[in-house]
Amino acid sequence: MALMSLAACGGGGGAGEGSAHDGVTDTTIKVGTISDRTGPTAANMEPWLHGVMTVVDEANDNGGVNGRKIDLKTEDDKYDGSLGLAAYKKLVSQDPVVAIVGVNTGDLQPIVAPLLDKDKVPVIGGQTSTKSLLKPLQKYFFGVSPDYSVQVDVMLAYGQQQTGKDQTRVAVVDNGTSTGVEVADLVKERNGKNGYNVVDSIVLPPDATTADAVVQKLMSDHVDQVAYHGNSTGVNLLLKAQQKFGAHFPIVGIAPSGTAASFAGIDPKFGKDFAFVQAVTPSAIKVAGTADMVKAADAAGYGDETTDPAYVTGYISGTVLVEGLKAAGKDLDRASLTDALEHLNVDTAGLSGPLSYSATKHAGLDAMRPYTWDYKSKSFIAAGEFSDYSDVITNEYTK
């Protein structure tokens, strides 16, 4: 009895060294990240994290934000929702942070979504923005990357453009996971619009060793364009199979499918058939902000990752964080940061399309463009400007 009451009467200020409130002391700001560092999607997520770290290191090297240094607490969720949830809870109450950057694992987002209103901790997005955090509008989530509906819109439009036809037979190839089904459903919803005739929905599992069967189906169904969901391993298989059968279906893939590895080992005549959509600009394409990004990357030790779109996305996530912290001012806590983010307008100097948040708009970037690979210079080339594709985007999740 006595023990229970003793146990119950504690817990006022909770954990924390000194007089920390929401992870903010006079000298440090604690910020947490949750991403897959050692699981199956680590190849995409680690560069993203490095991008965030670059911005944080750069800010710290320049005296910190409003006199405080940023202390980044990275958590690894290994692509597992339950580990991600434990990490989230840790960052919210055990080792409190003022904001969380990431929550990149698709499965984690629906788990965390109902908790954000209760915990009131701002979450800055990373590579993934799923419907659960966007619709209905989640006050504490500030997305960075565009969601799948935006990606699908641009994917289908560019694919059709490549065929030169107005009416195209569309096939969607996904990896059979829940996000794969989401993308396939999005494509099928667009059947009948813009001349898209969705004839096939094919699954290429993540552990497949060959995509021969998929390409055979595409050939026998006389498909004109392919929308691809999956990772670089899958699209590489698809391209190799196309090369084998001499097929030239234009394939446009979601953002994570676009890495240098996707194009490797393919004859350039067939490699040019693949493009992926992205909302950021890798460093091979020089824009105003490229020089600063490369300089900061070299200083942080990630100089050779700036050509990776995942890294650039992280760089932008980090920029959102630092700009938000700066705007929140000296009186920094979760509430003031949320408020600052909600009025934030970030100038990414061409590294992406326009990025701003408002009380009704928390989705982040919504401009994307396709990228292909130049085998001679071994770098990505962009197919147009971000604004070129803005009229095909329907913003289904965030309308």
Add this chain to the structure above:
Amino acid sequence: MAEFTQYVVSGLAVGSIYGLVALGFVLIFKSTDIFNFAQGDLVMVGAYLGFGAMDRLGMPFWAAAITALLVAALLGLGLQQVVFRPMLGNSLLTMVMITIALSLIIRGVVVIIFGPLDKTYPDQLPGGAMTVAGVTLSYVDLIIMGVAAVAIACFTVFFQFSKTGLQMRAIGENSEAAAVCGVNANRMFSVAIMVGTVTAAAGGLLLANLQIVSPQLSDIGLIAFPAAVLGGMHSIPGAVVGGLTIGVIGQLSAGYVDGTAANVTIYLVLLLVLLIRPTGIFGAREVVRV
């Protein structure tokens, strides 16, 4: 009909790698009774070793492949001496757990050495394909099938006709009786595990030409189990036949049903085989003394 044949041929190409992996797996199982859950990870190690040789040492593909196989042999020897030898004689579950722990270690070490990003082989086998009678085979497919066939042939010759092979078969049948006849059991176990590791590494090198090199390559180990069971857990030619069959079944179901169905079909086949004829196509019925 041409479609069907194409699926079969594609399946045979993929299945030769499965056969190679399953062969190493069955060899280890038959000689040492160890159910090697880490076989897939050894395949991955082979692919990464080849990558390391080409990327860090600048070797061309064939030289890198030979280096990788040699290093894999040493790795197998090391595993036998350090991990397996003290553990022989333990129950099935304990041995399985050891291989699972090994799997964890291997995956961690590979990423620590090579980093988490996807890798590709800088030096590729010739691209292009040829079409014969309506059936298309890429040159890579042909090379893979050829190398796998040669490897299996070498292996069979070694096993059937050489003295060491005979001794290994003896150990596999009845280790005590073989020891009484003067066969050095420990050395045979070492050879078995070394050969098993080398075949896995060879599979990895071939696989890396079909796919991107990533830690996910180890998933192929899970296909080795149905292949081995189908062929008979104690039969080495069975493992090869099992691998080819699984490859064909996988392609046929991916083609006629659905991509996700491919995996499930393979496991349904595994289940049916286990329920109807657990000893597999080539296995002999086990007689157990009560």
Add this chain to the structure above:
Amino acid sequence: MAQRSIMLTDYRRDGGLFQRRSSWVVVVVAVVGLLLVPAIFGDRYLFGHYFSNSEILGFGLPQINSALIAVVGAIALNVLVGFTGLVSLGHAAFLAVGACTAALAGTEWGWPLIPVLLLAGVVGILVGVVVGLPSLRLRGLYLMLATLALHFIMLYIFLRFQLKFFTPAGLPFNTASIGSFAVDTEKKWYWTLIVVLGLVLLGLRNLMKSRHGRSFIAARDHDIAASSLGMNVPRVRLASFAVSSFIVSVIGALYAYYLGHLSDTSFSLTLVIGYFAMVIIGGIGSTGGAVLGALLWTLLPQVLTFATTDVDPTTPVIGNMLTTYQGQTVSVVMGILIILILRFRPEGLISYWKAVVHACRRWPYSP
């Protein structure tokens, strides 16, 4: 004080909860410990002392709650693998069944918690019996492979179920509530899980002391002899599957409620292998071992991660490894640890505990 061995003169005493007078001490210590845990790890305040994050090794109630869920799962797996000797990789399938039932009954039909759990258990029994059918023909390795196949087949069915009744994003779950008591804070979850754990331990202890429990062990050790004595071995095996999957489905439903949202990727082979690791490291055939193994498997990586978080990157050799590749290093260390434990103590961690207890009881005559 050297304790003489217990002499039991009737079944009633054998089946009783406490066989020694000293057992009461253990119970009191355990209860005190249970009460202290939420105080230390939850509120972080005890007797006027605030615990900093480093003092409690970076743990919090969420980790403890996840560990408790794993403990129940491991205990249930031990019934199958440890007591009855049936190597089954179908664990994730039963968790999924529990989650599915909870999604249908709890979210769709709006049932309160306890009926949902009971329904999950019943469905679990049915599925368990079906999954257990191969065990009638197969032993050891072949049974393991058959259940491996069933694992993938069940996952496929789960994905189809998820897509048909819910969204591609996954299965949502309401807050668990028993009447008006809503389990929505970590502390409430802790106590709910402790109650569940207590019930499971109690039920299992009674079961294993009864002839049904003994029949499990007989089926494991000497099935031919047992059947010659009239025991219906196939029925016993199915009963073992039923008991184990009942518990696993219930904990699967609780796990689903705890997370609030699940999809097919939550039930991977890695999860199953993890549970196997817990049972084997802890000691096959021992409930206490399953508890120890589960606690070690879930909590040790956290401890290792915490201990290596603030390592200076300039430390030779391991410095860079620990900062850049912390996750991988922790996995490698866990792997090495498992091999060492199995090499030197194949009977599992519980043997250390037993050795300690043994030495205590025999004192001053302990070796």
